[in-house]
Amino acid sequence: MQVTDLLKTNTAQYHDEIEARLESKRLFDGSFTQENYYKMLLVNHQFIKAYEGEIHTLLNEEDLNLLNEINFNKLELIEKDLIELQLNPYELSPIVPLMNRAEALGALYVIEGSMLGGMVIAKQLKKYPDLEKAGFHYFGHYGSYIGPIWKTFVAYMNEKLTTEEEKQSALDGAIKAYTYLIGAA
Numbered sequence: 001m002q003v004t005d006l007l008k009t010n011t012a013q014y015h016d017e018i019e020a021r022l023e024s025k026r027l028f029d030g031s032f033t034q035e036n037y038y039k040m041l042l043v044n045h046q047f048i049k050a051y052e053g054e055i056h057t058l059l060n061e062e063d064l065n066l067l068n069e070i071n072f073n074k075l076e077l078i079e080k081d082l083i084e085l086q087l088n089p090y091e092l093s094p095i096v097p098l099m100n101r102a103e104a105l106g107a108l109y110v111i112e113g114s115m116l117g118g119m120v121i122a123k124q125l126k127k128y129p130d131l132e133k134a135g136f137h138y139f140g141h142y143g144s145y146i147g148p149i150w151k152t153f154v155a156y157m158n159e160k161l162t163t164e165e166e167k168q169s170a171l172d173g174a175i176k177a178y179t180y181l182i183g184a185a
Helices: 003-010 012-021 024-028 034-058 061-069 074-084 101-125 143-160 164-184
Strands: none
Touching (some): 003 012, 003 164, 012 164, 034 074, 034 101, 061 143, 101 143
């Protein structure tokens, strides 16, 4: 089993839990509010601020080159949204440290995976009168390139993390990331 299949299967319950806590399904029944969006941004900001730097320190040069190609600096993007919307960030909670490169890539899988949903969120929220001028710097920054970027990232992970130990570490990192997100929400 490839690492991304393992991650998808074994983190589904965490994914569902964070979606429930952030009330993501309300986007599609018309009951999602600005406050829901603000909470989603603030929780993601707290998570990105807590983990982005740590992830960078554990990756190798090849990993970082890939991230430079896909504009990984999510903290700068989400902080633009917070400033634009005049939102005050949540206080950071302590993190469970990532232990190695594979764990960092597992946490990165959670971040990059959230960008897939982010495009849907941005598209839906542009319909809200109070948000139609919002920049959606964080959730919308990949634009129409989200599909190819995600495929490139998944292929990279599957190519680079092939041993059972690496796959388990990636899963551990993804679970740490999801656990932090759930706690922040």
